[in-house]
Amino acid sequence: MCGRTSCHLAVEVLTRACAYRDRRGQQRLPEWRHPEKYCPSYNKSPQSSSPVLLSRLHFEKVPLGKGRRCVVLADGFYEWQRCQVTSQRQPYFIYFPQIKTEKSGSVGVADSPENWEKVWDNWRLLTMAGIFDCWEPPEGGDVLYSYTIITVDSCKGLSDIHPRMPAILDGEEAVSKWLDFGEVSTREALKLIHPTENITFHPVSSVVNNSRNNSPECLAPVNLVVKKELKASGSSQRMLQWLATKSPKKEDSKTPKKEESDVPQWSSQFLQKSSLPTKRGTAGLLEQWLKREKEEEPVAKRPYSQ
Numbered sequence: 228m229c230g231r232t233s234c235h236l237a238v239e240v241l242t243r244a245c246a247y248r249d250r251r252g253q254q255r256l257p258e259w260r261h262p263e264k265y266c267p268s269y270n271k272s273p274q275s276s277s278p279v280l281l282s283r284l285h286f287e288k289v290p291l292g293k294g295r296r297c298v299v300l301a302d303g304f305y306e307w308q309r310c311q312v313t314s315q316r317q318p319y320f321i322y323f324p325q326i327k328t329e330k331s332g333s334v335g336v337a338d339s340p341e342n343w344e345k346v347w348d349n350w351r352l353l354t355m356a357g358i359f360d361c362w363e364p365p366e367g368g369d370v371l372y373s374y375t376i377i378t379v380d381s382c383k384g385l386s387d388i389h390p391r392m393p394a395i396l397d398g399e400e401a402v403s404k405w406l407d408f409g410e411v412s413t414r415e416a417l418k419l420i421h422p423t424e425n426i427t428f429h430p431v432s433s434v435v436n437n438s439r440n441n442s443p444e445c446l447a448p449v450n451l452v453v454k455k456e457l458k459a460s461g462s463s464q465r466m467l468q469w470l471a472t473k474s475p476k477k478e479d480s481k482t483p484k485k486e487e488s489d490v491p492q493w494s495s496q497f498l499q500k501s502s503l504p505t506k507r508g509t510a511g512l513l514e515q516w517l518k519r520e521k522e523e524e525p526v527a528k529r530p531y532s533q
Contacts, residue, residue, distance in 0.1 A: 232301040235267045269445040272438040282406045294408030297359040308388040321428040323351045355393040382422040394420045
């Protein structure tokens with residue numbers, strides 16, 4: 228479940244996208260730890276390094292093993308729906324609905340690296356609840372960090388694609404509470420773990436099936452064969468407009484631009500019901516983690532960092 232994600236933003240852009248307000252209401256940026264290990268990609272596999280938010284307390288007052296709550300960041304994630312008739316799998320890209328802001332109002336004319344960054348300064352990253360662990364080699368060396376994304380039953384909108392979905396933290400307050408193991412108990416934090424309907428998606432090309440493929444084509448919407456004309460949602464239109472821009476690192480002058488009439492159209496009403504059984508592989512891990520949480524009293528609240 229949620230084994231493939233997209234997180235292609237550069238380090239400095241990703242940092243700005245994770246800005247938050249501290250107790251005094253001042254906007255702050257998280258601090259990177261080992262940014263050199265982060266490799267942006269449109270098609271990240273489970274074994275690759277991904278950006279994860281942790282409480283600052285893990286690096287100041289308490290051992291890294293305490294608390295164990297983290298937030299996994301991504302543009303969105305991929306899921307595959309199996310067709311009951313042909314047994315083929317159709318991939319979908321799933322992400323937060325995007326709200327048009329003053330800066331992103333120029334998304335349609337983002338034809339330069341400067342405008343491209345402005346667009347993604349306003350793109351809302353997907354924030355998924357997770358738990359982490361760290362392992363120190365007995366013979367010494369670098370500490371190995373690992374994480375798992377907590378999953379829940381799919382919301383109504385995604386149930387036709389897959390029976391499970393990530394536990395998505397919707398909003399800065401939810402993210403802060405999940406990370407703040409010092410003042411927010413495990414019992415209270417678990418109230419944040421539930422399906423959310425605030426999600427959107429579109430079908431993408433099978434090029435994403437191979438994790439070695441790393442290009443904007445992985446995210447590009449495709450037009451499924453349907454029997455009636457459909458209209459793309461506002462969020463999907465903005466995704467299309469963003470994909471039409473050129474990445475400063477992967478510019479290809481030979482790629483022709485799509486005309487407005489080429490915008491694909493789709494709708495979730497034509498999805499076929501999945502017959503896959505519910506997977507609960509994460510449940511056992513979560514139960515083990517909860518048992519380890521019965522320990523010393525929480526410490527004072529501190530701003531979280533990456």
